[in-house]
Amino acid sequence: AQTVTQSQPEMSVQEAETVTLSCTYDTSESDYYLFWYKQPPSRQMILVIRQEAYKQQNATENRFSVNFQKAAKSFSLKISDSQLGDAAMYFCACPAQGGSEKLVFGKGTKLTVNP
C-alpha cells in the first residue's frame, strides 16, 4: 500500500523562530506534485505549498519553503518567522499510484506556536 509518513506527531516552536516538519513518501510515479496542507481548528484544509517533482528548485511561498529530496523521497516543510496563526495540523500529500486523481495524506503533525 502506498504510504506517506510524517514521523513527528507534534512539534512546537517559539514565535518568530523557524521549524521544519518532515515527510517521506512512497511512489513509483516519475513526475508529480507534492502538497502540504494546513488544517486549523476550523477544520478547513488549506493548501500551503506545492512542489513539482521534476524541478530541482525548492518551492517557496513567503515564509514557507520546502526541502525536496527526490531520490530520498523526502519532502519537508520549513516555516520561518513562525506566527501564532501558524498553529494547526499540517499534512503532506502525494498522488496515489497509477496516475490517479486522488491524493494520499500522512497522519499529520500538530504544530504549536508559543508566544
Next chain:
Amino acid sequence: GAGVSQSPRYKVAKRGQDVALRCDPISGHVSLFWYQQALGQGPEFLTYFQNEAQLDKSGLPSDRFFAERPEGSVSTLKIQRTQQEDSAVYLCASSLPRMRGYNSPLHFGNGTRLTVT
C-alpha cells in the same frame, strides 16, 4: 469566489439511522472527492467523481456507504444504518482535472462532523 460548501456542519445520529451529507463544489470544478478523517488522523480517501461519473469508489468502507453526483455538480454522501465506527469528519474537496499528468490542488470544504451515538 465561493469555496466548497458542506452541510450540515454537525450531525448527530443514533446508531442504525441513515444520514445524508451534502457537498457543493467550486463552480467549474469537474473533480469531486470525499474523504473520511478520524480524530487525530489524516484524511482517508473514500470516493471520487469526474463530472457525474463515479470513477473510483475503492475507499468506501462498506456497502452502507453510497455517494452520488447526478448532475455533475452537487454531491451527496449517504450512510445507511450508521454504526459508531462511522463517527468522523467527512471532508469534501473539488479540483480542476489533472493537467499534463499532474494533480491539481484539492480545495476543501469545512467538513461535516458526524457523531453516531
